[in-house]
Amino acid sequence: MKFAISNLFVKVPHYSSTIKQFLKSSYLDSNPSFFPDHEANQWCYDNFVNYRSLMSADNVRQQLSRIMDRFSLPRRSTEFTSRDYYINIRRALCTGFFMQVAHLERTGHYLTVKDNQVVQLHPSTVLDHKPEWVLYNEFVLTTKNYIRTCTDIKPEWLVKIAPQYYDMSNFPQCEAKRQLERIIAKLESKEYTQY
Numbered sequence: 581m582k583f584a585i586s587n588l589f590v591k592v593p594h595y596s597s598t599i600k601q602f603l604k605s606s607y608l609d610s611n612p613s614f615f616p617d618h619e620a621n622q623w624c625y626d627n628f629v630n631y632r633s634l635m636s637a638d639n640v641r642q643q644l645s646r647i648m649d650r651f652s653l654p655r656r657s658t659e660f661t662s663r664d665y666y667i668n669i670r671r672a673l674c675t676g677f678f679m680q681v682a683h684l685e686r687t688g689h690y691l692t693v694k695d696n697q698v699v700q701l702h703p704s705t706v707l708d709h710k711p712e713w714v715l716y717n718e719f720v721l722t723t724k725n726y727i728r729t730c731t732d733i734k735p736e737w738l739v740k741i742a743p744q745y746y747d748m749s750n751f752p753q754c755e756a757k758r759q760l761e762r763i764i765a766k767l768e769s770k771e772y773t774q775y
Contacts, residue, residue, distance in 0.1 A: 674715055674733050677717065682714050682716060685755050694751070694752065697725055700727075702718075702727060714732055715731055735759060
């Protein structure tokens with residue numbers, strides 16, 4: 581998975597493989613309270629996972645489940661083995677964080693979309709490459725502008741998820757705008773040919 585879960589994992593040399601093992605173990609899909617506290621705590625210790633952060637994530641999951649039940653919303657899951665598993669997670673993140681996006685410019689630096697802030701990926705980010713489009717959770721200001729807790733996304737998702745926000749008429753001039761304009765034109769031509 582290409583999402584940096586910075587608060588959940590303790591920094592270790594095999595950080596990326598720990599994330600994959602964590603996900604493959606289906607621990608995300610199970611209820612951590614199913615395990616006695618000492619077993620969950622030991623599992624976290626053995627897998628370099630922050631126990632308190634995991635419990636906090638589980639509390640959020642339980643709260644969302646209760647909200648879905650209250651409004652009779654259907655629950656749809658993607659099998660872990662499906663090629664869409666990680667895509668669906670990233671699209672869901674994009675739905676909530678569509679305003680927190682940066683684009684990799686030709687110069688090699690990232691520019692936040694809309695406000696054109698020059699940023700760099702935070703050193704704690706575990707992405708194994710520099711994706712063209714990233715969604716971030718935190719903007720960290722130190723001696724440099726950093727974005728942290730990042731994942732790569734597809735720009736098509738942005739214009740489909742938040743078309744009003746990605747309205748090109750009030751978008752600053754930048755490479756991201758030119759690319760989004762091409763994507764919007766392509767999507768509109770596909771919609772037009774469907775009728």
